[in-house]
Amino acid sequence: MQPVTYKEKNIMKTCLVLFLLTLSGASLFAQSISDGVDESSPGVTVIEMPLEDGTLPAESPDATATPPAILSIFTVIGTKEAGLPCFNCVLDATIPNIGIVEPAGVINRGGTYEINAFVADQSFTGSCLFIIDVRDSTKAAVALFLLTRSVKGGVAYLFSASRKIPSTAAVGLGDVETEAGCGTVKSRSSSPVYIQ
Secondary structure, X not given: OOOOOHHHXXXXXXXXXXXXXXXXXXXXXXXXXXXXXXXXXXXXXXEEEEOOOOOOOOOOOOOOOOOOOEEEEEEXXXXXXXXXXXXXXXXXXXXXXXXXXXXXXXXXXXXXXEEEEEEEEOOOOEEEEEEEEEEOOOOOEEEEEEEEEEEOOOEEEEEEEEEEOOOOOOOEEEEEEEEEEEOOEEEEEEEEEEEO
């Protein structure tokens, strides 16, 4: 018997990952997908799931401490992968988990990319405006999504949107970001990305 080559190992790993993603795809049907996409941002998908016990803010020993009502935890950009993003899609995991696109540090002008954002609503109930955008090195928004939707406390939200980066985007270090504006509460997350 001949030893397995590096290339064969990578092919086997890729097949295993695709197999596991296919199996976990069934769990996506159990998740709630939003109908709350406004006309200004077609193509935004929102998946929601109740926050698990232990992820809601604990009682603080400091009576004056008040956790933020809503937190924009992270925003990333990468190459679109089928079945992502998803909640609790890592098989046999014993803790709550999420699957997202592999974050890219460099993106190309003219390329189409997937943006994933995670927002945890600790206690806010009402209407929120979510702004998801990619900004180039001049801070100009080169991909922009605006989404207004009703939210409720104790729910986590995964946002997913695809957009082509215009060939006119300025080359250099920019970012991808999400801002949640819920009443008087604002929360923002961003990740750096180099546009070439």
